[in-house]
Amino acid sequence: MSDTKISALDLTKEVPRSPRSKVGGYVVAGRTLDKCRAEVAGTAGEYHFNCPLDTVFLEFAGISPDAFKEFVATGADDDAVAAWIKENGSGKSEEEIILWNNSLRYKRISEMEVKLQVFLEDYIDEFIPEGKQVYYWFDVYDIEEGRI
Numbered sequence: 001m002s003d004t005k006i007s008a009l010d011l012t013k014e015v016p017r018s019p020r021s022k023v024g025g026y027v028v029a030g031r032t033l034d035k036c037r038a039e040v041a042g043t044a045g046e047y048h049f050n051c052p053l054d055t056v057f058l059e060f061a062g063i064s065p066d067a068f069k070e071f072v073a074t075g076a077d078d079d080a081v082a083a084w085i086k087e088n089g090s091g092k093s094e095e096e097i098i099l100w101n102n103s104l105r106y107k108r109i110s111e112m113e114v115k116l117q118v119f120l121e122d123y124i125d126e127f128i129p130e131g132k133q134v135y136y137w138f139d140v141y142d143i144e145e146g147r148i
Helices: 029-041 052-061 065-072 078-088 094-105 114-127 137-144
Strands: none
Touching: 029 052, 029 065, 029 078, 052 065, 065 078, 094 137, 114 137
16 A cells, blocks of 8 residues: 555645535545545545544445545545445435435535534634625535635
């Protein structure tokens, strides 16, 4: 594995993709992949692979975090990772993936489990600039990281 060249973002200097970014048809997967690559490369900074958001994707896709990380460590590009997810995941139909994607894309904070609502209440106050409006869960990431 040490001889494998990982093309990874330096998350100490830049941010991972938006959770809206898809790999293999799944939202969140692009972001999860960026953080996983950075962790393998030692450039994750304050970002963590297999955080609760990553877990939402990995569990829905039917993929273990360890197996995902092991494959990503081979240096696979986005297309190869997408094919690997399809081969090794739980075989979700296109319709199931689209419904899941939309349920996350448009999830309001008030629709989340209470524990996350409580966490986000203070988090939003601390990290989202005054005047920026959070309409959906993914807005928190995109506002904080300067995409919107």
